[in-house]
Amino acid sequence: MSVVIPLLLFVPLVFGVFSFIFKIYSKMLGLIFSFVWLCLAVVLIVFVQNSQEVMVYNFGGFEAPLGIEFRVTPLSSFMIGLSAFLIFITSIYARFYLKEKDIVIYYPLIAFLSCAMTVLFLSRxxxxxxxxxxxxxxxxxxxxxxxxxxxxxxxxxxxxxxxxxxxxxxxxxxxxxxxxxxxxxxxxxxxxxxxxxxxxxxxxxxxxxxxxxxxxxxxxxxxxxxxxxxxxxxxxxxxxxxxxxxxxxxxxxxxxIFTYETVFFKIMGYFGVVAIFYGAIQAIYSKDFKVMIAYSTVSQVGYLFVVFAISSSLAIQGAFFALLSHSLAKGGLFLASGVIIMVIGSKNIIDLKGVSNILPLSVFTVALSAISLIGFPPSLGFVSKWYYLQATLNEELIVFFIAIAFGSVLSAVYLFKILILSLSPSVSTVVIPNKSGFKVLQWCAFILSFLSVVLGLVASKISILVGL
Structure with missing residues (x-):
């Protein structure tokens, strides 16, 4: 089964080159690639879970440090699986969202991106x-x-x-x-x-x-x-x-590698605290829908870096679930924003008034992402914050406890603003475009946001899956 490792590397290369050369087939090749790569990632995860030994592949038969060694851990295999799933969903979305001139470039690029991510997650x-x-x-x-x-x-x-x-x-x-x-x-x-x-x-x-x-x-x-x-x-x-x-x-x-104690890790944690507040405040005052989502990412990145200041097993689990919940929730939020902006023809937040009347599924998708990003139970976002809060209390790090708790309040401010505007009465009539695959766009976004909530119910099993 070790043949899966080189396939994860070479399949994206082959499909990337072919879809770039044969541009008229790039749409078909891109979708086939994203599905094949997802299947390979699932096979890798299953094999790692069933194997009693560490999965190692030495290219050319030369062992490290002379050769190039790829090593698969439960965490690295999960990261490849998460990447493959996100690329698969966004590839379907792009098939109906992008213009033809962009599609022929998009699919080769995501194939090369996938190849590079394989190297990053597996190389030692x-x-x-x-x-x-x-x-x-x-x-x-x-x-x-x-x-x-x-x-x-x-x-x-x-x-x-x-x-x-x-x-x-x-x-x-x-x-x-x-x-x-x-x-x-x-x-x-x-x-x-x-x-x-x-x-x-x-x-x-x-x-x-x-x-x-x-x-x-x-x-x-x-x-x-x-x-x-x-x-x-x-x-x-x-x-x-x-x-x-x-x-x-x-x-x-x-x-x-750097397993010794140093002040630099604490500094990163405190920068994470600043990021939580700074990104959230910028998001609150943003008037552009996508700029608001982008600053939300700046804020959510701060939660990831808290782990370096605590370094306990609870904090590590909190960081992992923060990564997973943000990946799914923010992916769904950006995809939903694409649908909404396509319909209303504007990125201005004030123009979101009444959009729930014509795009109820997209607004519901935004609400699901909000549940996870804010940290309401039973979402993955809640699980992440729960582990983090326990870790901060155990280590008596009150500053981090306040930042994580109050950061959720700030997240609720800018996300509720979007939902309140979307649910308010509209003064204008907007017609849904007669675009092929428009419902597919909505469902792609919904799947990601929905998973960011429901996977919180099986968080303990996911934690075991990645070996945390």
Missing amino acids: DIFNLYVALELIGLSAVALSALGAKNESIKSAIGYLFASLAGSGFYLLAVALIYANYSTLHIDELSYIIEDDFITNIALILIIIGLCIKTALFPFHYWLPNAHSNALSPVSALLSAIVIKTSFYLLYILIFD
């Missing part, structure tokens, strides 16, 4: 992880420029510079680590790493680089424009999974 070499990080960034930047509007192109350029800066900091850290320890393999580094000056400089560079890519405050400057000006299926992917890849990498490096 910190330089290979840099390559994956760079490919993810370039694919995401190209996706954000689709539509060729002035706003999207300007935002994509800003995103490109941020991505290159983040990768540059990370690469410099890799060079310092190799110069100091003469190895790039994570497992070897975990045994020989020391708390010295060069190592801490490398750690700071890694933190800065990956915080830029994850858009943690104050490195978030590129995200609101990039996510709000991108086309809706792209916005969903960028928020739901792309920024999570850099967070996952930071998590792996810190908990597998």
Whole structure:
């Protein structure tokens, strides 16, 4: 069954190249690819759960550190499965949402993005992880420029510079680590790493680089424009999974390599607290629907980084469920916003008045996402905050307890504002466009938001699945 690992890597490459060359078939090839990749991801998860041994694949038969080693853990296999599911749903959505000129570029790019994410989730070499990080960034930047509007192109350029800066900091850290320890393999580094000056400089560079890519405050400057000006299926992917890849990498490096105590982890946690409040306040005052959702992402990213300040098993579970709930809820929210904006012809929040009369399913989707993002039971968002709150009380970290609790209140303010406007009487009549697959667009968004709520009922089983 180890053949699944190279297939996860080569299937996206083959379909990406073919859909780029044979553009008239790109729509069909893109949908086939997303389904095949999802099936491979499910097979990988099932095999990992049933296997009693760690699943390792050495390319060319050469073992690490001479060769390239891919290692599958329950967490990495789950991340691939989550990525594959989100790409599958957004691929169906894009089939009916994007224009023909954008579709022929979109599907090859998501295939290359999938290939890079496979490398990032499975590789154990910190330089290979840099390559994956760079490919993810370039694919995401190209996706954000689709539509060729002035706003999207300007935002994509800003995103490109941020991505290159983040990768540059990370690469410099890799060079310092190799110069100091003469190895790039994570497992070897975990045994020989020391708390010295060069190592801490490398750690700071890694933190800065990956915080830029994850858009943690104050490195978030590129995200609101990039996510709000991108086309809706792209916005969903960028928020739901792309920024999570850099967070996952930071998590792996810190908990597998830099296992010693340092003040830098606490600092990240406090920046997470600031992000929770800053992003929420900006979202409250946003007048643009998609800008509001983008700033909500800035706020929700803050919850992820709290784990580095606590580092208990409860906090780790809280961070994982925060990642999962945000991926599903924010993916559904961006997809629903695409449908709503398509109908009302405006991104201005005030124009959402009465939209529930014509798009009840889309508004219900927004409500489901709100339930999870705010943290109402039984959603995944509630489970995440519940674990976090217990962890903060156990460690007597009152600042983090207040931030997590009050952050939910701020989330409710801007999300309830959207729902109240949507449910209010409308002064104008809007006609639903006669667009092929319009209902499919609505259901794609609903599936993601619905899962962000109902999966909270089986959170304990998911926790076991990923080995937390």
